[in-house]
Amino acid sequence: xxxxxxxxxxxxxxxxxxxxxxxxxxxxxxxxxxxxxxxxxxxxxxxxxxxxxxxxxxxxxxxxxxxxxxxxxxxxxxxxxxxxxxxxxxxxxxxxxxxxxxxxxxxxxxxx
Amino acid sequence: xxxxxxxxxxxxxxxxxxxxxxxxxxxxxxxxxxxxxxxxxxxxxxxxxxxxxxxxxxxxxxxxxxxxxxxxxxxxxxxxxxxxxxxxxxxxxxxxxxxxxxxxxxxxxxxx
Numbered sequence: 001x002x003x004x005x006x007x008x009x010x011x012x013x014x015x016x017x018x019x020x021x022x023x024x025x026x027x028x029x030x031x032x033x034x035x036x037x038x039x040x041x042x043x044x045x046x047x048x049x050x051x052x053x054x055x056x057x058x059x060x061x062x063x064x065x066x067x068x069x070x071x072x073x074x075x076x077x078x079x080x081x082x083x084x085x086x087x088x089x090x091x092x093x094x095x096x097x098x099x100x101x102x103x104x105x106x107x108x109x110x111x112x
Numbered sequence: 113x114x115x116x117x118x119x120x121x122x123x124x125x126x127x128x129x130x131x132x133x134x135x136x137x138x139x140x141x142x143x144x145x146x147x148x149x150x151x152x153x154x155x156x157x158x159x160x161x162x163x164x165x166x167x168x169x170x171x172x173x174x175x176x177x178x179x180x181x182x183x184x185x186x187x188x189x190x191x192x193x194x195x196x197x198x199x200x201x202x203x204x205x206x207x208x209x210x211x212x213x214x215x216x217x218x219x220x221x222x223x224x
Contacts, residue, residue, distance in 0.1 A: 031210060042116075100157070102155040
């Protein structure tokens with residue numbers, strides 16, 4: 001079952017524009033992570049934000065977390081064609097031994 | 113190269129057959145996770161091993177089994193294969209539970 005649900009399912013923008021993807025989840029979390037997957041390839045870890053953090057930056061990536069709304073957003077600034085990929089949020093529940101549960105992802109297409 | 117090695121990259125087999133997928137985790141990572149990715153179900157967690165011991169079980173069918181060996185490599189065995197088992201199977205590893213996962217490039221299984 002999916003814990004995180006990304007929105008939108010697909011996003012198409014031009015190079016240089018910003019891309020924002022959202023993730024909502026249902027249960028209390030320890031942390032939330034974002035991953036990128038190029039078509040048919042393995043997932044690549046982008047950024048991890050802990051439940052006590054509200055915002056985190058990494059290069060052109062900005063992630064926010066609102067635990068009261070159980071939601072997170074991933075902002076990619078100044079998008080490039082190479083950012084074309086699927087982006088997944090994954091949540092780690094706040095209970096005992098647990099593993100990441102992934103959403104179904106947002107497909108981002110950045111056109112030159 | 114992520115450091116997580118999966119073999120084979122592609123596998124085509126007939127219904128009813130049995131296959132073994134292999135994964136070598138990144139050096140130093142004690143946790144190994146197996147995920148199944150299909151278009152309709154997204155990324156589904158199957159099973160986790162930590163330092164040779166089964167740690168967590170997800171939506172893994174009884175026809176599927178896995179193990180982690182003393183050298184920490186892991187194998188996922190899929191038997192009595194059905195058409196619906198066609199999917200991408202990913203192995204991931206992490207140094208600590210709850211940290212970011214490093215994914216392999218996956219094994220694409222096609223059951224005909």
